[in-house]
Amino acid sequence: MQNLIDFISFSDPNVRYVVLGNVLLAASAAMVGAFILLQKKALVGDAVSHAVLPGVCAAFLFSGSKNTALMLIGAFVSGWLALITIDYIAAKSKIKKDAAIGLVLSVFFGTGMVMMTYIQQSGNAAQSGLDHFIFGNAATLVGADLVVFSILAAVLLLAVGVFFKAFALVAFDKPYAEALGYPVRRLDLLLTSLTVLAVVTGITAVGVVLMAAMLVTPAAAARYWTDNIRRMVGIAVAFGVFAGLSGAYISYVAPAMPTGPWMVVVSSAIAFFSFFFAPRKGIVPRMYMQRKNQRVIVEENTLKMFYHLGERNSHFDGMRSLDELASTREVNKALLKTALRRLVAKGLLASRDGQWALTDAGHQKAMRVVRLHRLWELYLTKYMDIASDHVHDDAETIEHILTPELERELEHQLGYPDKDPHDTEIPK
Incomplete structure (x- = not known):
C-alpha cells in the first residue's frame, strides 16, 4: 500500500517523467490506432513501428549523439x-499490399539492425543505450523527453480533433466520402503521417518491436464495448492510459521489470477480457444470449404444439401427454421435458398427473406465435412470390424474432387476413 501511495504522490521526479510519458504515448497511439483499426490497416502500424529503426540510427550517425x-x-x-514505399509497391506491381507490408517491414528493420550493429562496433561512447529504441526503456525518460512527447501528443490530439468527422467517414465509407467531395487521398496521407507520429512518440518507452501493440490493442479492445466511434476512441484512450499507468507502477514496485513490455501485457489482458466478457459482443455474453434464444425458441415451439393439437379437436385447454406432444413434430424428449418445466414455472402451462395444459396466458402466447408464423408465410407468398410449400422453414425462424411493431405492420400490409397460404385460419 505504501508503494502505491508513494507512486501516486509523484514525489519522485523520475516517476513523474515515466508516468506522464507513458500516458502521453499510450493515449496518442490509441487515439490514432482506432482509425487504423477501422480502416483495416492494423498491419501498417506494425510495419511503421519496425521501419523507424533506420531513421533513428541514421540520426545518430549524423549527429554523433543521442539527441x-x-x-x-x-x-x-x-x-x-x-x-510511401508500401503504397508504391502495391500500386505499381503485382505484389499485394499485405506482401508489400511484410517486404518493407523486413527490409527496413533489417537495415536498421545492420546500422545498429555498425554503431555498436564503432567505438562511439555515446551509443550506449541506443538499443533501448528496439525494446524501449521508459525509465530513461527525462524532462526534455517529456516536453517533446507533450508537443507530439498535442499535435496528434489537435489533428484528430479537427479531422475527426472526416477520418470517421473515410474509415466507414470511403466511396461516399469521395462523393461528398472529401479529399480522401489527402486524408489518407494525413492519417499515415499521424500514425508515424504516434509510433515515433512511443518508441522511446515501448520500443519499435512492441509499439504496434500499443497502436492496435487498445482500439481492438474498445471495439468490443461500443458501436459509437467517438466512444470507441475515448475507450481506447482510457485503456491505453490504464496500460501506461499499470506498466509504470509495476516497474516502480519491481525495478527489474521493464515498463514497455508490461504496458503491452496489461493492454493485451484488457483486450482478452474484452474479447470474452464485453457486453453484447464478448464471446461469453454472446454464448449466453444464444442459449437464451434457443430456450425461447424451444419454449415457443412447445406452446405451438399445444395450439396445433387444440386445432385438431377444437379443444385448446385439454391435458396433453408427453407422447402426444412429441407426435406433432420431431423433438428431443429430454429438451421437451425441460421446456415443459420452464413453461410451468412461468405460468404458461398447468401440470397434473404427468400431463400438461395451456393456461390462459399460455394460450395467448401460443396463439401469437402461430399468428406470426402464418402471417409471415402469407407475406412471403404475396410479396416475395414464393410458393406456399416453400415458406414454412423461413416462417419457423422469423416467428420468434418479429416484434409487436412488425406484427402490426404485417397485418396492415396484408389487409388483416383471415387465412394463410394453406387456407388455415390465422388466429386473432
Missing part, C-alpha cells in the same frame, strides 16, 4: 518513407 528530437525526426522520416 532525442533529432532521432525522433529521423524515425518519422524513415517511417513515412516506409509507408
Whole structure:
C-alpha cells in the first residue's frame, strides 16, 4: 500500500517523467490506432513501428549523439518513407499490399539492425543505450523527453480533433466520402503521417518491436464495448492510459521489470477480457444470449404444439401427454421435458398427473406465435412470390424474432387476413 501511495504522490521526479510519458504515448497511439483499426490497416502500424529503426540510427550517425528530437525526426522520416514505399509497391506491381507490408517491414528493420550493429562496433561512447529504441526503456525518460512527447501528443490530439468527422467517414465509407467531395487521398496521407507520429512518440518507452501493440490493442479492445466511434476512441484512450499507468507502477514496485513490455501485457489482458466478457459482443455474453434464444425458441415451439393439437379437436385447454406432444413434430424428449418445466414455472402451462395444459396466458402466447408464423408465410407468398410449400422453414425462424411493431405492420400490409397460404385460419 505504501508503494502505491508513494507512486501516486509523484514525489519522485523520475516517476513523474515515466508516468506522464507513458500516458502521453499510450493515449496518442490509441487515439490514432482506432482509425487504423477501422480502416483495416492494423498491419501498417506494425510495419511503421519496425521501419523507424533506420531513421533513428541514421540520426545518430549524423549527429554523433543521442539527441532525442533529432532521432525522433529521423524515425518519422524513415517511417513515412516506409509507408510511401508500401503504397508504391502495391500500386505499381503485382505484389499485394499485405506482401508489400511484410517486404518493407523486413527490409527496413533489417537495415536498421545492420546500422545498429555498425554503431555498436564503432567505438562511439555515446551509443550506449541506443538499443533501448528496439525494446524501449521508459525509465530513461527525462524532462526534455517529456516536453517533446507533450508537443507530439498535442499535435496528434489537435489533428484528430479537427479531422475527426472526416477520418470517421473515410474509415466507414470511403466511396461516399469521395462523393461528398472529401479529399480522401489527402486524408489518407494525413492519417499515415499521424500514425508515424504516434509510433515515433512511443518508441522511446515501448520500443519499435512492441509499439504496434500499443497502436492496435487498445482500439481492438474498445471495439468490443461500443458501436459509437467517438466512444470507441475515448475507450481506447482510457485503456491505453490504464496500460501506461499499470506498466509504470509495476516497474516502480519491481525495478527489474521493464515498463514497455508490461504496458503491452496489461493492454493485451484488457483486450482478452474484452474479447470474452464485453457486453453484447464478448464471446461469453454472446454464448449466453444464444442459449437464451434457443430456450425461447424451444419454449415457443412447445406452446405451438399445444395450439396445433387444440386445432385438431377444437379443444385448446385439454391435458396433453408427453407422447402426444412429441407426435406433432420431431423433438428431443429430454429438451421437451425441460421446456415443459420452464413453461410451468412461468405460468404458461398447468401440470397434473404427468400431463400438461395451456393456461390462459399460455394460450395467448401460443396463439401469437402461430399468428406470426402464418402471417409471415402469407407475406412471403404475396410479396416475395414464393410458393406456399416453400415458406414454412423461413416462417419457423422469423416467428420468434418479429416484434409487436412488425406484427402490426404485417397485418396492415396484408389487409388483416383471415387465412394463410394453406387456407388455415390465422388466429386473432
